[in-house]
Amino acid sequence: MKKIRVLLAALSFAMVIPFSSAHAGDPILKGGNGEWDKVGERRLKEITCAGGATCWKTGNVQSTGGSFRIITFMSDVFFEVWEYDPGSGNDDLVGYFDNVGGDFHNLNGFVDGTNNRAEFYVVTVDKEAAGKKVYFYD
Ligand SMILES: [Ca+2]
Numbered sequence: 001m002k003k004i005r006v007l008l009a010a011l012s013f014a015m016v017i018p019f020s021s022a023h024a025g026d027p028i029l030k031g032g033n034g035e036w037d038k039v040g041e042r043r044l045k046e047i048t049c050a051g052g053a054t055c056w057k058t059g060n061v062q063s064t065g066g067s068f069r070i071i072t073f074m075s076d077v078f079f080e081v082w083e084y085d086p087g088s089g090n091d092d093l094v095g096y097f098d099n100v101g102g103d104f105h106n107l108n109g110f111v112d113g114t115n116n117r118a119e120f121y122v123v124t125v126d127k128e129a130a131g132k133k134v135y136f137y138d
């Protein structure tokens, strides 16, 4: 399964390059092939992470792959981005960001499941994030 995912990511890479460079340095919510569409906002809620640590986590937001943007309006909070899969410990790590947000590309390999979507969420151990909102764009 991992090998297939890597292969899909490699295949999508060539197609995503022009799209990515069109985004480079773009401070507002516009993409090379259209607008960034807001696809959801989720509040960071307290959960218990592995090892018993207190974490704050958003609900899932669905994506069709490609590129994805996450904005938090928080600074100096370190976030992990994950992709949800059913069952315990099956979620996939997508990446990290630690400023007001981050752009993620080449995400087609994370699209899976019966809904044929990726389900992204963010999580942090920084309690400054407690109860704040995170905004998702596809
Ligand atoms: Ca999934």
Ligand SMILES: [Ca+2]
Pocket (backbone or CB within 6 Å): 083, 084, 085, 091, 092, 110, 112
């Ligand atoms: Ca997955």
